[in-house]
Amino acid sequence: MATTERDNEQPCLPGGLIPLDQWSMPDVSVHKTLRAGFKDILEQLRSGLTPESEAFESLDDLPSLPAKKLKRYAPEPDASALAPAILEQLEALRQQGVHNRQVSFIVAPPFSGVPDALLTLPARVIEPPDNLLMSEQDADRWWDEQLSDDDWVLPELANFWLRHRSGLHLLKSFFARVAMDGAGRGIVACSSWCWQFWVRYWPEIHVGPLTLAPLDSERLTDWLDFLARGGNGRSMTARMTNDGHYVLPPKTDESKEKYSCFTQDLANAARGNRGVAHAIWQRALRAKPEENADQDEDGASKTAECWVVPFDQLSLPGVPQGSGQQAGIVLHAIMLHSSLTIASLERVTGIAGAELKLLLSRFLRADLIVQDENTQAYRPTALGYPSVRKYLQARGFSVDGF
Known part of the structure; x- marks a missing residue:
């Protein structure tokens, strides 16, 4: 089998580093969608158009994952693993004459x-x-x-x-x-x-700026699978709560199961942003109470099974209604500087401290920002980021190119 470009990618840095001007939004491949549709039709024809023995039982009411399970199914990316991948990419780009x-x-x-x-x-x-x-x-x-x-x-x-x-x-x-x-x-x-x-x-x-390649549906699926395995090879199965279609493990040419387009939706909703996609993925995961045991009677780890809530059932943070022009000024300032204290916000926005505190309290309750315990600075949240970006763009503020 021929080696593809994806086969040589670092699993913790899918797509590697690319020149900034080569970045583009992940999109839906019509060819892949049609090909997947034809494959499903062929499989149905081969099986004699036999319907499934019984309808999938909806699992929409499953509870959110406890912290321990979330750490296993969707752990935070390892910064110490990403660092050498970045160095390797920089060296490769130098050898190619790109950097x-x-x-x-x-x-x-x-x-x-x-x-x-x-x-x-x-x-x-x-x-x-x-x-x-x-x-x-x-x-x-x-x-x-x-x-x-x-x-x-x-x-x-x-x-x-x-x-x-x-x-x-x-x-x-x-x-x-x-x-x-x-x-x-x-x-x-x-x-x-x-x-x-x-x-x-x-x-x-x-x-000569570089950037991370955006995570499209395939790279995002591979990355989420890599995180779930945690370096120990434990596989994970993730299926949709509404129809049972698969999200993980990644689909292969030999896969006969029906697959969801969830990661395609996730990649587009996150605009290829790995951190935002990961935060939404964590919010979407569910598990049955009886699936809380990680090991069998002999102590051997079992294949984990998790469930995924459809996008239209997810509740993500939004900018509170009635937020005026000052709200946009404050949110935009925080985005420009990554994090700001109240004193710095007063300096860059010209808004008085008392008014700032009222605005910040609304944003905190809406999960749009968090306050760092050490520096007391306010920074955006990954879950609230998509709505903040849309809010600012809709009101004419200059937004980033991602």
């Missing part, structure tokens, strides 16, 4: 996992200064102290600026150094929202 920069610039949408992965690398981490409001001279001096010949990583560039007349100099100085290959050897993760602002504000930026 020849000393500083590797990875632009990705929120929840990509890249910032956490960079923190696990054996390299010096550059953290933002306490004061982001610097003069040009102070910004240059600060980078002189931070950038040297050793290997460094910058986990999130969005944390290094404020949309304020005095909050732009730090990134201006940085972009100029990277463009001139004067920043040493490093890897930068930059939120797609931060990037969108800066390429519009300063179109002369040329840093």
Whole structure:
């Protein structure tokens, strides 16, 4: 059997890294849909058009998974596994002549996992200064102290600026150094929202950015299966609660079971964003009470069976009705900077603290944002992200390209 491009992919980084301008939204392949339909018809003809012995019993009322089961069926991606996959991809792109920069610039949408992965690398981490409001001279001096010949990583560039007349100099100085290959050897993760602002504000930026390939239906299915196996080879079966059609394991040419288009819907709803897709996947999973045992009588692990709620039955966070223009300003500011404290929000939005607290309390109750216990900064949630993006786009705010 011939080796395909997918066969050589890292399972924790499906599709690898690609130049930013090659990113595109996952779409539905009409050819694949028609081919799957014809295959089902042929299978029915071969079986003499015999209907199923009995209708599938709806399991729509199954309870959500407890935390322990969720950790097994849909564990959080391992940042320490993603990091070497990123390094391997960067080296491969250099050998192919696609990437020849000393500083590797990875632009990705929120929840990509890249910032956490960079923190696990054996390299010096550059953290933002306490004061982001610097003069040009102070910004240059600060980078002189931070950038040297050793290997460094910058986990999130969005944390290094404020949309304020005095909050732009730090990134201006940085972009100029990277463009001139004067920043040493490093890897930068930059939120797609931060990037969108800066390429519009300063179109002369040329840093050869890369990004993660979007997860289409097939790659998303393979990735969810990889996570469920957890590196120990335990297989997982996931079926729809409404009709019993399969979601996992991934479909093969030999598969005779009927498969759902759930991961196709999921890939499009998440816009190829792995973190958003994973959060919705966790929300969709269910299990029967009697399936809570992971082992048989001999202590051997069994094949896990899980159930998946259809998209139209999922309840996902939405922006509260009646949210005015100020709500959009606050949400947009949080997206641009990845996370902001109330003090920083006052500075970049001009909205008074009391009004901000009222808005933030609504967003917290709606599960659109969370507050970091250590920094007290507010950041978006993966489940609330799709509705926030749609809300901002519908009201004319500049959104990211993902």
